[in-house]
Amino acid sequence: EFLLTSPPAVHSFNTPAVQS
Structure with a gap:
């Protein structure tokens, strides 16, 4: 899941x- 939230x-x- 690419949920930046x-x-x-x-x-x-x-x-x-997101790790960055």
Whole structure:
């Protein structure tokens, strides 16, 4: 899920863009 509105800690494994 590429939900940028969700906490990075939750979808960090699916959203590399959020890790940054």
